[in-house]
Amino acid sequence: MSRGKAAAHRAPYGHQKLRDREPRAGVRYKCALLNTIADVLQQRPGWVEAKEDGEWDFYWCDVTWLRENFDHIYMDEHVRICHYRNHYELTRKNYMVKNLKRFRKHLERESGRPEAAKCDFFPKTFDLPSEYHLFVEEFRRSPGITWIMKPVARSQGRGIFLFRKLKDIMDWKKDAARSDETKDEIPVENYVAQRYIENPYLIGGRKFDLRVYVLVTSYVPLRAWLYRDGFARFSNTRFTLSSIDDQYIHLTNVAVQKTAPDYDPEKGCKWMIQQLRQFLTARHGPEAVTALFQNMDNIFIKSLQSVQKVIINDKHCFELYGYDILLDEDLKPWLLEVNASPSLTASSQEDYELKYRLLEDTLHVVDMEGRLSGKEKRVGGFDLMWNDGPVSRPDGQHDTLGSGFFVANTHLGCVNDRQKQLRQLLKSGPAKKP
Structure with a gap:
């Protein structure tokens, strides 16, 4: 097994602890990050x-x-790590699309167009440079609209820009062509045009956009949990399409917004998702x-199903996605995208407490201590929404809106x-595994 020591670090904000009972001792951990986790x-x-x-x-x-x-490592039966080997099938922007x-x-082939239409939740997107000519055809069919270019493997808003004219990306296109012709040069970075x-x-x-957390503990069968907390990330500047070069208007990433000249670190730029729902x-x-929230449930499930047959399932792995x-x-x-490594660095005390709770409950679900029975529909702030099929709500609530979507738990x-x-869940002590 790979060895090494993770550096210790104290975050600037306080933490909350759950000490209902002492778990089984002896879980040895490593951590590669220096933040809330x-x-x-x-x-x-x-x-x-x-x-x-x-x-x-x-x-x-x-x-x-x-x-x-x-x-290159051997892992015993009980060992767990926080990523699937080819997580990028969902978390790289071009692979996701x-x-x-x-x-x-x-x-559409198997169930017809109405079922296929439930996947119409991502903007029209092209993988560049491989789909450049398809993109140009679409671009010319709808002149004057705004497009956004995103590097496929970067995060925190780096490398993103908006454009309305093909000439605005010609420099990028020239770099791509030059890279293809010169084998010994570093290939041009892949983008999506969306x-x-x-x-x-x-x-x-x-x-604003929403950051929502989904925990997957298995792909075969698909077993997915949705966290009750999340947040809305706001831009620091009022929205307008008259200026497409101002990143403070169009990019809601906290890493971008906190660099704005008038950004207030005490006020921040986030709402908790409970506040937004109210x-x-x-x-x-x-x-x-x-x-709206049922439609969001549909996004989580359909996106996970889209990669279920290509993700390399491994009993040692789990994944906490940031949608x-x-x-x-x-x-x-x-x-917009799915993140395999959503930021766990806190931007405020409230943000720290949310992420601390989220990560603590992630460990409860992963259950290294063996305290769960495996039949739970809720663990802490996580609700089981899919377990090889839709998980019904405990009260048996049905779809009263006629949307055709399942009402997830x-x-x-x-x-x-x-x-x-x-x-209530842990008071009875360790559960006996069947």
């Missing part, structure tokens, strides 16, 4: 950091370690908001009374 692991009762030359049971690794080491397009065609959502839902005149309910009514969702003015949710943006739920 390091605090959660250090504070978890009975868990100890693996010594530099010691073996580990649990590793919160980064994707670089995964790429370099996964094929490729898999969604393929899955949509499959649904139709920009020109009518985003605005609050206070500002654009706001939308007051403005549009509960039925419209219920339909980025944009709402338009008609309350339609659009999938999800409570995104609802009260997260996780401490109470965990006390």
Whole structure:
């Protein structure tokens, strides 16, 4: 087994601890990150950091370690790591779109157009440079609209720009052609060209997107959990299409917004998703908001199903995804991207507490201590929404909106009374595995 010692680090914000009962001792962990997850692991009762030359049971690794080491180590039955080997099938922007397009065609063949239409939640997208000519055809069919270019493997808004004229990307195109002709040069970076959502839902005149967390503990069968907490990330500047070069208007990434000259670190640029749900309910009514969140449930499940047959399932692996969702003015949710390494660095005390709870509950679901029976529909702030099929809500609620989507066992943006739920769940002691 790969060995090494993760550096210790204390985050600038306080933490919350659950100490309902002492778990089984002796879980040895490693951690490659120096943020909130390091605090959660250090504070978890009975868990100890693996010594530099010691073996580990649990590793919160980064994707670089995964790429370099996964094929070269032996892992015992109980060992867990936080990524699937080819997680990029969903989390690289071009692969995600490729898999969604393929899955949509499959649904249309097998179940017809109405079922395939449930995958119409991502903007028209082209993989460049390979689909450049297809993109140009589409571009010329709809002159004057705004497009956005995104590097396929970068994060935090780096390398993104908007454009309306082909000449605005000709320099990039020339670099691509030059790279193809010169074999010994570094290939040009792949991008996706995506139709920009020109009518985003605005609050206070500002654009925002949602960060939502989905935990997958198995792809065969597919087993996915949705976290009740999340947040909306707002731009720092009022929205307008008259200026497409201002990143503070169009990019909601916190890494971008916190560099704005008038950014207020005390105020920040986030709403908790409970606050957003209450706001939308007051403005549009509960039925419209219920339909919106059902449509978001559909995005999570269909996107995971689109990669279910290509992800290399491994019993040692789990994945905590960060979904980025944009709402338009008609309350339609659009999938922007899925992150395999969502930021775990806190931007405020409230943000730290959210991420601490999220990571603590992730460890509860992964269950290194063997305290769960495997039949739970809820663990802390996580609700089981798919277990080789849709998971019904405990109250047996049915779809009253006629949307045709299943009503998942999800409570995104609802009260997260996780401490109470965990006390009830864990009070009886370790569960006996069947």
